[in-house]
Structure formats: C-alpha cells, structure tokens
Amino acid sequence: MINLTVNGRALALDADPAMPLLWALREDLQLTGTKFGCGMALCGACTVHLDGQAVRSCSTPLSAAAGKKITTIEGISTSKTGRAVQAAWTKIDVPQCGYCQSGQIMSACALLESKKSPTDADIDGAMSGNICRCGTYNQVREAIHSAAVALAPTKKGA
Numbered sequence: 277m278i279n280l281t282v283n284g285r286a287l288a289l290d291a292d293p294a295m296p297l298l299w300a301l302r303e304d305l306q307l308t309g310t311k312f313g314c315g316m317a318l319c320g321a322c323t324v325h326l327d328g329q330a331v332r333s334c335s336t337p338l339s340a341a342a343g344k345k346i347t348t349i350e351g352i353s354t355s356k357t358g359r360a361v362q363a364a365w366t367k368i369d370v371p372q373c374g375y376c377q378s379g380q381i382m383s384a385c386a387l388l389e390s391k392k393s394p395t396d397a398d399i400d401g402a403m404s405g406n407i408c409r410c411g412t413y414n415q416v417r418e419a420i421h422s423a424a425v426a427l428a429p430t431k432k433g434a
Contacts, residue, residue: 283351293339309349320406323379330386349378372410
C-alpha cells in the first residue's frame with residue numbers, strides 16, 4: 277500500500293510503486309484532468325504539484341509521491357492562487373483546444389506561489405516546459421500577469 281494525500285484526501289493505493297503517478301491519478305483515482313501528452317516529461321500536459329512543486333506526473337513514480345501532498349487540476353481551486361489563475365484563464369479566454377491547459381494552469385500556479393510579480397522572462401522560463409499546439413502563449417502570459425495583479429495585496433488608503 278502506498279499512502280498519498282491527493283487534493284486534501286488521505287488515500288492508500290495498492291499499486292506498483294514504479295507506476296507513473298499519472299496513471300495512478302487517472303486510472304485508479306479517476307482524476308482525468310491531468311492529461312497524458314508525451315510520456316517523457318517534455319510537454320507539461322501531466323503537470324501536478326507535489327508538495328507545492330510543479331512536477332511531470334508521467335515520469336514521477338508513485339513511490340516518489342508516497343507521503344507527500346499531491347494537488348491536481350481538480351484540487352487547484354482550493355487555493356487563492358488557483359482560483360485567481362483559473363479566473364484569469366477565463367477572463368483572458370486562454371484555451372483553444374484545451375488539452376494542455378490543466379498543465380499550463382498547474383505550472384502558472386507554482387510560478388505565482390514562488391514569484392508574486394513575475395516578469396515576462398520569469399513567465400517564459402517557468403512555462404517553457406508546457407507545449408501548446410494551438411499557440412496560446414501570449415494569452416497564457418497575459419493571464420498570469422492578470423492573476424498576479426488580482427493576487428497583489430491592496431494598499432489601504434490608496
């Protein structure tokens with residue numbers, strides 16, 4: 277049995293420890309928002325958070341997730357950052373086909389958790405591992421900036 281915490285739920289899976297985390301999420305837990313893209317950690321469609329860090333679940337063995345907190349696209353809205361990013365995605369109308377978007381959102385949230393006011397270069401660097409076949413990179417950048425503004429503390433008396 278492998279003990280995991282997924283989107284705030286403590287779970288025990290009877291699964292092969294070498295199985296990619298992606299397959300445990302999709303097949304065993306029915307959390308299908310995390311997508312299979314390339315299977316080689318190159319496209320970013322399978323991005324989830326492991327103890328707050330963006331990781332590629334297609335190349336992360338289940339054993340590496342044991343005892344850690346996993347957040348998937350299904351659970352990202354429980355955080356203020358997740359809600360702000362999802363709202364910005366909708367406001368900017370980022371998705372085209374949508375296939376890569378769960379991975380894009382997960383990477384964007386990890387960036388905004390570590391850098392509250394990212395530059396274009398910060399965004400390009402953090403998002404470089406997320407491939408969008410539709411080419412919505414400009415909208416992604418705009419949405420991340422929009423979410424950063426929404427998350428910025430307001431100044432009293434201003």
